[in-house]
């Protein structure tokens with residue numbers, strides 16, 4: 001009815017916008033292209049050296065950036081599962097059934113996700129002349145031939161010692177459910193540390209922060225939760241500072257914990273826990289910037305948003321400053337890195353131990369605003385890309401000597417047997433090739449593409465290996 005009696009002027013307005021809109025759009029496109037042309041000329045002139053570095057690093061990363069398809073047998077959804085699964089609405093999508101298969105410890109496809117010990121990789125187990133090759137998802141053994149226990153971890157490189165230190169959760173205990181509706185857990189054993197010169201041969205340096213066996217009021221009491229430890233070095237106090245997620249078994253404490261050590265291999269002294277800025281804090285990480293300022297990033301408000309804020313100069317506490325970022329996006333497992341002055345972050349969705357789609361985000365200032373770029377997973381197959389290769393982000397490690405190249409570290413959680421969770425390490429590059437067209441967007445700035453490349457087997461370029 002309204003349309004029928006529309007005023008002529010309104011009709012006229014419509015007609016005008018119909019023919020001018022394309023012209024306006026094309027003018028805008030023209031402007032954008034001109035600006036882009038001039039900025040590329042401007043930067044092209046000024047940064048010849050940078051171009052050369054990029055060409056060189058491109059040669060080094062060519063293999064890392066190879067797009068590798070993975071044929072993956074998709075099992076047809078099995079007919080009868082549990083009465084609950086049948087009743088569930090809406091009907092799960094096809095790839096959800098793969099996730100159910102992944103989570104089912106009796107699945108006939110289990111070996112695809114959790115290859116057995118006969119395929120384990122490590123320095124003591126090197127019959128296939130496989131030295132220094134990463135095999136994402138296979139068991140990974142240390143210099144004693146024991147499976148590496150460093151889940152939800154992060155790596156600190158100490159130039160002075162020319163050594164990498166890998167800190168992570170030691171989950172080498174029985175997996176159980178505290179009550180019927182609780183998710184799978186392992187009692188706190190502590191934080192393990194491993195050291196390496198080549199990022200492949202890992203020596204167990206022991207438990208550098210141990211769980212508490214008897215004192216039930218202690219944060220590290222074994223029935224509590226200790227996750228996602230990250231360590232940074234404070235140049236002023238010359239101490240190693242560990243931040244971690246501290247919780248009770250029901251995840252209601254939602255706090256950060258802080259520990260400190262004089263050496264990278266501990267023992268770390270546990271200081272205290274708190275809710276940073278008075279907010280819930282679950283999955284978290286810390287990031288040390290080039291100028292020495294450090295930040296904590298944590299999932300808050302029921303995991304609906306992330307918060308970010310600077311640490312105090314001694315890295316033992318937060319300051320009063322905090323920003324809410326990616327509000328309403330429901331992201332966790334943040335892993336932050338920086339390249340050419342831009343901050344990047346990989347996050348996961350929130351689906352417990354089940355894998356989900358990763359997203360990359362970028363920001364010009366670490367305090368935000370942060371924009372979502374998209375799913376960085378490249379190659380493999382569609383299911384791999386929608387499940388972060390059946391894993392969840394934990395850390396992104398810069399590769400020294402190759403600007404723009406990183407190792408993406410993720411956990412392939414095994415909720416049926418958490419100690420047997422696997423590590424998925426893959427090359428990540430900024431500005432690299434894509435296997436899908438970019439979702440183009442004329443908003444400024446245009447972020448560089450972040451890509452994580454699937455490889456069944458891969459190796460670091462020799463140039464990045466540390467001399468012993």
Ligand SMILES: *[C@@H]1O[C@H](CO)[C@@H](O)[C@H](O)[C@H]1NC(C)=O
Pocket residue numbers: 117118119120125126127128145
């Ligand atoms: C690797 O080590 C495990 C455990 O020590 C052993 O069971 C397996 O057979 C070894 N695999 C190879 C290829 O050497």
Ligand SMILES: *[C@@H]1O[C@H](CO)[C@@H](O)[C@H](O)[C@H]1NC(C)=O
Pocket residue numbers: 215216217218219
């Ligand atoms: C138990 O832990 C709490 C909290 O850290 C501490 O205050 C208390 O002294 C500890 N008790 C014993 C007996 O060690």
Ligand SMILES: *[C@@H]1O[C@H](CO)[C@@H](O)[C@H](O)[C@H]1NC(C)=O
Pocket residue numbers: 179248249250
């Ligand atoms: C966790 O929740 C369960 C069930 O609601 C309850 O029985 C248990 O006491 C809680 N445990 C803690 C540590 O809060």
Ligand SMILES: *[C@@H]1O[C@H](CO)[C@@H](O)[C@H](O)[C@H]1NC(C)=O
Pocket residue numbers: 289291292293
């Ligand atoms: C480091 O840079 C950030 C961003 O410009 C700034 O807020 C911070 O104060 C700087 N920190 C130091 C120690 O200069």
